[in-house]
Structure formats: structure tokens, C-alpha cells
Amino acid sequence: MQLKELASLFVNSRIVGDGNTAFTDIQFDSRKVGPGHLFICVPGYVTDGHRYAPAALAAGASALVTERVLDLPAAQLVVPNARYAMAVIASHFFGYPSHGMQVIGVTGTKGKTTMTYLLERILADRGWKTGLMGTIRTTVGGVTVKAERTTQEAPDLQRNLRLMADAGTQYVVMEASSEALEQERVKGTKFRTAIFTNLTQDHLNFHHTMDNYRAAKGLLFSRLGNTFSAVPEERQYAVLNADDEASDYFARLTSAQVIRYGIDRPCDVRATSIRMTLGGTVFTVESFAGSAEFRMQLVGKFNVYNALGAIAACLAEGIALDDIKDSLERVQGVSGRMERVDAGQPYLVLVDYAHTPDSLEKALTTIGEFAAGQVITVFGCGGDRDRTKRPIMGRVAAQYSGYVYVTSDNPRSEDPEAILRDILPGLAEAGLPEDRYEAIADRKIAIQKAIDRAGPGDVVLIAGKGHETYQEIQGVKYDFDDRLVAEEAIRRRGR
Ligand SMILES: CC(=O)N[C@H]1[C@@H](OP(=O)(O)OP(=O)(O)OC[C@H]2O[C@@H](n3ccc(=O)[nH]c3=O)[C@H](O)[C@@H]2O)O[C@H](CO)[C@@H](O)[C@@H]1O[C@H](C)C(=O)N[C@@H](C)C(=O)N[C@H](CCC(=O)O)C(=O)O
Ligand SMILES: Nc1ncnc2c1ncn2[C@@H]1O[C@H](COP(=O)(O)OP(=O)(O)OP(=O)(O)O)[C@@H](O)[C@H]1O
Numbered sequence: 114m115q116l117k118e119l120a121s122l123f124v125n126s127r128i129v130g131d132g133n134t135a136f137t138d139i140q141f142d143s144r145k146v147g148p149g150h151l152f153i154c155v156p157g158y159v160t161d162g163h164r165y166a167p168a169a170l171a172a173g174a175s176a177l178v179t180e181r182v183l184d185l186p187a188a189q190l191v192v193p194n195a196r197y198a199m200a201v202i203a204s205h206f207f208g209y210p211s212h213g214m215q216v217i218g219v220t221g222t223k224g225k226t227t228m229t230y231l232l233e234r235i236l237a238d239r240g241w242k243t244g245l246m247g248t249i250r251t252t253v254g255g256v257t258v259k260a261e262r263t264t265q266e267a268p269d270l271q272r273n274l275r276l277m278a279d280a281g282t283q284y285v286v287m288e289a290s291s292e293a294l295e296q297e298r299v300k301g302t303k304f305r306t307a308i309f310t311n312l313t314q315d316h317l318n319f320h321h322t323m324d325n326y327r328a329a330k331g332l333l334f335s336r337l338g339n340t341f342s343a344v345p346e347e348r349q350y351a352v353l354n355a356d357d358e359a360s361d362y363f364a365r366l367t368s369a370q371v372i373r374y375g376i377d378r379p380c381d382v383r384a385t386s387i388r389m390t391l392g393g394t395v396f397t398v399e400s401f402a403g404s405a406e407f408r409m410q411l412v413g414k415f416n417v418y419n420a421l422g423a424i425a426a427c428l429a430e431g432i433a434l435d436d437i438k439d440s441l442e443r444v445q446g447v448s449g450r451m452e453r454v455d456a457g458q459p460y461l462v463l464v465d466y467a468h469t470p471d472s473l474e475k476a477l478t479t480i481g482e483f484a485a486g487q488v489i490t491v492f493g494c495g496g497d498r499d500r501t502k503r504p505i506m507g508r509v510a511a512q513y514s515g516y517v518y519v520t521s522d523n524p525r526s527e528d529p530e531a532i533l534r535d536i537l538p539g540l541a542e543a544g545l546p547e548d549r550y551e552a553i554a555d556r557k558i559a560i561q562k563a564i565d566r567a568g569p570g571d572v573v574l575i576a577g578k579g580h581e582t583y584q585e586i587q588g589v590k591y592d593f594d595d596r597l598v599a600e601e602a603i604r605r606r607g608r
């Protein structure tokens with residue numbers, strides 16, 4: 114492709130140098146540039162991509178996308194906003210791959226990964242070729258690759274969508290994180306359906322206020338749909354959680370057809386008669402396409418919401434409620450979400466990805482409904498992320514646990530002890546006596562102590578890292594898997 118072709122995508126761009134310069138791929142990181150690539154200079158939060166243009170050219174880049182003319186011997190497309198341009202260019206370069214598939218996007222603070230797994234399962238069981246992009250994995254044409262980001266940067270995202278389209282994928286299910294929406298990573302992606310899970314506190318280091326955070330999520334809905342199409346394949350749907358007040362705001366933003374799901378308020382797809390046990394959840398779904406009783410293996414009321422969102426989106430695709438039921442009833446669990454570690458011990462050990470106040474509370478209240486004995490919680494908070502959630506998570510853990518081990522999550526560049534000091538006031542505030550908690554920065558030791566403390570009927574919740582197989586400390590990623598560490602601790606103790 115030639116640089117001049119890109120100029121036609123923007124009303125306010127200009128080319129400096131030879132517009133006939135061709136490029137064979139697009140990159141936003143100079144360290145990944147190869148001969149003949151187009152390098153897009155993105156001004157970041159930490160550094161400025163324009164500074165790496167010389168390195169990109171040295172690595173063989175043939176042309177640049179910039180926000181100001183750089184005094185370098187290379188053809189440049191100058192645009193007002195490189196991050197925005199990057200998404201537009203990526204869609205165009207990869208031939209608008211989302212247009213040939215049905216893309217279902219899921220946004221919200223919690224439940225995205227779970228819901229995308231449920232959707233993938235239902236669609237694949239109906240014989241559709243599916244692709245998935247999210248926190249745990251990206252699956253292209255049946256092949257799974259590990260993903261760095263929940264929602265990839267536009268060039269990687271569009272490249273993967275192209276690979277999916279070429280592999281014959283019909284449905285793509287993807288998580289759309291608020292950071293990604295804010296940074297235009299999904300711009301240019303055509304969505305069939307956008308689903309909203311819920312809105313609670315997280316990522317305030319990035320968005321600063323809850324209103325900004327909600328607005329970022331709104332971008333998925335405001336860009337969705339223009340009119341109700343007469344052609345069913347072209348219709349677009351906004352699937353909203355009727356019990357979360359942010360849904361009214363999203364409904365106003367979108368011109369797609371709105372389908373609401375929920376438990377408390379009347380809506381299009383509603384769960385009633387919910388009964389929960391340690392082995393699963395039973396509920397009746399009442400919908401515009403009939404009703405049925407579901408016996409799901411997933412535990413917790415929050416997973417009823419996750420199921421409802423997936424059910425609503427699949428009903429919109431014309432899949433029968435009974436077929437959806439068949440698929441959901443066979444889902445055993447999602448990696449690192451309320452996952453049991455079982456080495457024959459007489460107490461329950463659960464690993465869960467709860468790393469926000471709301472999800473920790475959901476996990477603990479769910480456990481509280483079944484726990485025969487006391488609940489022992491091990492958790493920490495990630496470094497270089499929202500600091501205001503730390504004492505709140507401390508308070509939540511204290512409120513619902515008999516004993517708490519405050520430990521490290523991924524401290525990243527921060528001092529692990531300093532993060533613990535941010536969490537501890539929350540436990541004191543909740544009135545947990547000092548002999549009912551300990552702060553131990555070493556996560557492995559904290560897990561071992563929690564296991565050693567458990568008696569028959571107790572529940573040990575190890576929260577925050579779920580499926581993660583590493584722990585990042587001072588920029589270094591060490592092998593660490595809560596499930597393996599817990600299992601080893603159980604065996605070490607002799608069950
Ligand atoms: C806060 C945030 O979102 N940061 C993203 C942002 O980084 P940044 O603006 O700080 O980039 P920067 O480091 O200043 O660099 C600017 C530019 O120079 C380039 N560069 C930099 C160094 C170099 O040697 N060569 C070079 O070309 C970089 O590639 C970049 O394009 O832009 C980068 C590239 O465009 C992203 O990779 C980066 O994601 C970082 C790694 C990140 O941690 N993001 C997290 C917060 C995130 O996005 N999480 C969400 C949600 C998770 C969830 O809740 O599930 C996700 O979708 O994963
Ligand atoms: N609908 C929900 N409401 C509240 N909490 C939930 C919900 N679904 C899952 N959780 C809790 O949040 C944790 C993370 O769930 P999941 O990975 O599905 O969400 P996510 O939105 O993808 O999160 P992330 O943005 O961190 O990737 C789970 O381990 C569980 O504790």
C-alpha cells in the first residue's frame with residue numbers, strides 16, 4: 114500500500130515527501146519495526162513515539178505517520194491525532210475485516226471475560242466458526258495465542274481480525290476495555306452487538322472520575338448502529354443490564370435496538386426463582402423467546418447476570434433458548450474465576466480474579482452463602498493502578514472474612530510494602546481486630562499460612578490474580594500461579 118492512499122482517509126492530513134512510498138505492515142513500537150514498515154508515532158503517557166522515529170527508520174521503516182513534520186529523510190503523513198489515525202489506518206490497511214464477520218463486543222467493569230467465554234461456547238456449539246479476544250487468550254481460527262492486553266492496540270486488533278476473517282470465522286467475541294475505548298483502539302471495528310455488564314469502581318488512575326469512566330464505555334454504544342435495518346444480518350443490538358443505572362445513559366446514546374436483561378427490574382430477558390448452591394445455580398429465564406429452567410455449574414448471583422447477557426445476545430441471533438440452555442449447562446467454569454483447587458483437603462480453596470472492591474465483595478458474599486466454617490481471604494492490590502481502591506478492598510475483605518492475609522498482587526514498579534500500607538487502614542476502619550489479620554508481602558508465604566490456618570469446612574479465597582501465571586515485581590515477571598502455589602501448600606501441610 115502507498116502513503117497517498119492513507120491521505121484519502123482523512124480530511125485534515127497532508128503528505129510530506131513522496132506519497133508513492135509503499136509500506137508492507139504497520140507498527141507503533143519501534144522495537145517491532147521491520148524493513149518496509151510504516152511507523153506510527155504515538156504521543157504516549159510515558160514517552161513520545163516521535164522520539165523513536167529515527168530508531169524505526171534505522172530498523173527499515175519506509176514511511177512515518179506523525180503529528181508534526183519531523184526533520185528526517187522519510188516520507189510522512191501528518192495528522193492531527195496519531196492514535197486516532199492509527200485505528201483508521203489499521204482498519205483500512207487490513208481491509209475492514211470486521212465488516213465480513215459478526216463482532217460481539219462486551220464492556221463493563223466486571224464479567225467481560227466470563228461473558229465472552231459463555232458467548233463463544235454457545236455460538237461454537239451451534240456450529241459457527243468463532244474467534245475470541247480477551248484477557249486470558251486470543252483465539253484465531255481455532256489456534257490460541259496468549260494476549261498481552263485485554264483489548265489490543267488497533268494494528269494488532271485489526272491484524273487478528275483479518276486472520277480470523279481469512280480463517281473463515283463468522284462470529285468474533287471480544288472484550289472492549291474502557292482504556293481501549295478511550296484510546297480508540299477499537300475504532301473502525303463494526304460491531305453487530307455491544308453488551309454492557311456493569312459499572313463499578315476501577316481504573317480511576319486512568320479515567321480520574323466515574324463520569325469519565327462511564328463515558329469511555331459509552332463510546333462502544335454511541336458508535337453502534339445507525340438505523341434499524343430491514344436486513345436481519347445488518348441489524349445491531351445494544352444488550353444492557355437493566356439493574357445497573359448506567360444502562361439508561363447507554364440506551365440514550367445508541368440508535369441500535371436495545372435489549373435489556375436483569376433480575377430485579379422488569380426487562381426482556383429476566384432471571385427469576387434463583388437458587389444457589391455450592392455446586393451451581395438454578396434459575397428460570399423468562400424472555401421474549403420463551404422461558405426455561407437453567408441449571409448452571411457456575412456459582413454466584415453475578416454469574417446469573419453474566420449468563421443473562423450472553424443469553425440475550427444469542428437470542429438476538431435467533432438461537433433457540435433450549436439450545437442456549439444446553440450449552441450453558443455444560444460450562445464447568447472459566448479459568449481463574451471461582452476456580453477450585455482440590456487436592457483432597459477437607460476445606461475449600463478458591464482462586465478468583467476479583468481485583469476490584471465490587472468483585473471482591475461479590476466473590477465473598479457468594480462464598481458467605483455456602484461456607485460452613487470461617488472464610489480466610491488472601492488478597493493484594495496491583496501496583497501502578499488505581500490506588501483509591503486499596504483501602505476499600507481492605508474494608509470489604511475485613512467485612513466478610515474471619516481472617517485476612519494482605520499480600521502482594523503484581524506490585525509492578527511500586528514498593529510492595531507501600532501498597533500494603535495503603536490497604537491496611539481499610540481493615541482497621543471495618544473494625545477487624547488486629548489478631549484477625551496479617552500483612553505479608555511474600556504472596557507464596559501468605560498463601561501457605563492461609564492454607565495452614567484452614568480447618569474442616571473453612572473456605573480459603575485467594576483473590577486478585579485468577580488465571581495469571583506470573584507475578585510482576587520491579588519490572589520482572591516471575592513464574593507464579595495461585596493454583597499451583599495453593600496446591601503445593603495443601604500437599605506440604607499433608608492436606
Ligand atoms: C495506560 C495505557 O493504557 N498505556 C498504553 C499506552 O502507553 P503509553 O501511552 O504510556 O505509551 P508510551 O510508553 O508513552 O510510548 C509511546 C509510544 O512510543 C512507542 N515506543 C516506546 C518506546 C520505544 O522504545 N519505542 C517506541 O516506539 C510506544 O510503542 C508507544 O506507541 O499506549 C501503549 C501503546 O499504544 C500501550 O501499550 C499502553 O498500554 C499499557 C502497556 C498498559 O498497561 N495498559 C493497560 C492499563 C490497559 O490497557 N489495560 C486494559 C484493561 C485491562 C482490564 O481491566 O482487563 C487492556 O485492555 O488491557
Ligand atoms: N457480573 C459480575 N459482577 C461482578 N463481579 C463479577 C462479575 N463477573 C465476574 N465477577 C468477578 O470479577 C472477577 C473477574 O471477572 P471477569 O474476568 O469475567 O471480568 P472482566 O470484566 O473481564 O475483568 P478484567 O477487566 O479484569 O479483565 C471474577 O473473578 C469474579 O470475582
Ligand SMILES: N[C@H](CCC[C@H](N)C(=O)O)C(=O)O
Binds near residue numbers: 523577581
Ligand atoms: N487488566 C488488569 C488486570 C489487573 C490484575 C491484577 N492482578 C493486578 O495486577 O492489578 C490491569 O492490567 O489493570
Ligand SMILES: [Mg+2]
Binds near residue numbers: 225226247249288
Ligand atoms: Mg477481562
